[in-house]
Amino acid sequence: MNGRLASYSVDGMHYYGAVLDDGMVALSPDFPQWPDLRAVVEAGGMDRLLEAAQGRPVTHETESVTYEIPVPNPEKIICVGVNFPDRNAEYKDGKEQPENMSLFIRFARSFTGHDQPLIRPKASDKLDYEGEIAVVIGKGGRHIAQQHAYDHIAAISLCNEGTLRDWVRHAKFNVTQGKNFDRSGALGPWLVPFHDRAQLGDVQITTRVNGEIRQDDRTGRMIFPIPRQIAYISTFTTLVPGDIIITGTPTGAGARLDPPQYLKPGDVIEVEGEGIGVLRNTVEDEQ
Secondary structure: OOOOEEEEEEOOEEEEEEEEOOEEEEOHHHOOOOOOHHHHHHHOOHHHHHHHHOOOOOOEEHHHOEEOOOOOOOOOEEEEEOOOHHHHHHOOOOOOOOOOOEEEEEOHHHEEOOOOEEEEOOOOOOEEOOEEEEEEEOOOEOOOOHHHHHHHEEEEEEEEOOEEHHHHHOOOOOOOHHHOOOOOEEEEEEEEEOOOOHHHHOOEEEEEEOOEEEEEEEHHHOOOOHHHHHHHHHHHOOEOOOOEEEOOOOOOOHHHOOOOOOOOOOOEEEEEEOOOEEEEEEEEEOO
C-alpha cells in the first residue's frame, strides 16, 4: 500500500502516524501494542496502519508538528562509504574501485528529524552534507543471499549523512568521530513502505544547498547495489527489524569543491529521493 508514515511530537507528546499533505493522522493511540514505528516495522504492521488512516481527518496540522527520526532507537545504523564511481575518483589516490565496500557505524543520537537544524559543533566549522537513500530492514537474518535481499526491506527513507570533515582524520584509521557528532545529520522525513524493487533499483538522489544542486546521481550507478550491501553486511552481523542501512552518497560534497564549501548557520539543505520525498534541514551553531 502506498503512503507515508512518520514519527513526530506535538507539545512534548510522541506519536506516529500517516502523513497527509496538510498534516498528520495520529495512529499510535489506536495501536498501543506498537509503542513506536520500530515496533510497527518488526510486526510488519505498516500496511495495517495505512489502511487504518484511510478517510480519517488530520489530527495534527503540519505547523504544530516536530519531526523525529522515523525509526527511534534502531539497534544498528550502518553506512556505506565511497559507493559511486565519481565519488571514488574524488579521492585521487590512483586506486580503482574497491573489491569490498567501506562501512562505518552511526549512532541514532547523531541524527535529527526533518525540518530540524543540523548542529555545527563548537569543535569544528567543517560540517558537510551527504545526501543518501536509507533502507530499513523489516525481516532480519544472517547470510542473506543477494537474490533475496529485497525481501528483507520494510521501508525506505532519506538521509543527510552530515560529516565533520576534519574529525574523520583525527586518528590513523577511523572515521567514527567525524560521523557521530550529536545532531550533525538527519533522517526522514518519513518511511515509505517498500513493495517493489523499482523503488530502489534506479532512482534519482539529489542534494541542494540554498537551492543550488550539489549532488545528483542515480542508484543504478552504485558500485555496490543495495542487495549486495544487505548480503555483505549480513555476512558478519545479524540484521534485525528496524536496522537502517545508509546506502552511499554521490559526488559533490562540499569538501570536494574548489575551494571547499562547508555548511554554515542559515544554510538550507534539501535531499530529494525520487518517489520518496524531500528531507530538509537548516544549520545552527551548538549552544
